Each structure stands twice: as C-alpha cells, then as structure tokens.
Amino acid sequence: MAPTCDLPDDCWRVVASFLATSDLCALSCCSTTIRAALHHSLVWAGTHCVLFGRPPDAALGVDAIKLTCRVSELEAWDWFGTSAAHATVGMGWG
Numbered sequence: 001m002a003p004t005c006d007l008p009d010d011c012w013r014v015v016a017s018f019l020a021t022s023d024l025c026a027l028s029c030c031s032t033t034i035r036a037a038l039h040h041s042l043v044w045a046g047t048h049c050v051l052f053g054r055p056p057d058a059a060l061g062v063d064a065i066k067l068t069c070r071v072s073e074l075e076a077w078d079w080f081g082t083s084a085a086h087a088t089v090g091m092g093w094g
Contacts, residue, residue, distance in 0.1 A: 009037035016043045021051070021073040044069060 016024055016038050024047065028035040044065040048056040051072055056065045 009040075012037035013040060013043050017046055021047055021069045025070065041065070 012034055016027065019027065024038060024043070028038050039062055041062050044062055045055055047069050048054075048065050051069055056068070060068075
C-alpha cells in the first residue's frame, strides 16, 4: 500500500518555498497529491521572485511561470559549466 500525503496543501507550499526549481520539479513527481499542491501560482511566483528579483507578469499562468524558472535554471547550469545530471541539491551550481 502506497503512503498517503496527509499534509494540507498549505504545508506543502511552505516546504516548497525553501526549494530550488529543480527540487520543486522533483518533489512534484512524488505523487499526484503533492503535484496538485505545488501547481499553484504562489509557489511558482515565489520561485520567480528568487530567480529574477521581481514577481512574474500577472498575465502569465502557472505553467508559463514554471517553465520560465526551469529554463532559467538549466541555462544557469550551462553558464556555470555544470550539467543538470551532476547538479547538487539547491541551485545546482556546486
């Protein structure tokens, strides 16, 4: 029997606020319950603010914000000479 995710969505969002984009994506793969909790504009808007220093455009949806954050992180890995496969937890630059 698979474990259930008994935490409320708000708790998952608090946990998510401390994670880098790649870690958010990995956590979203754990279960459909967690994926639904993290597929929220507040989670990805916070990540966008950390990466870009400003909130995302109000017209962007959650999927567009998530994609922007993920692509930006992958490009940063290339810029620092680190591959996504060899990235460490966090921003993946170490």
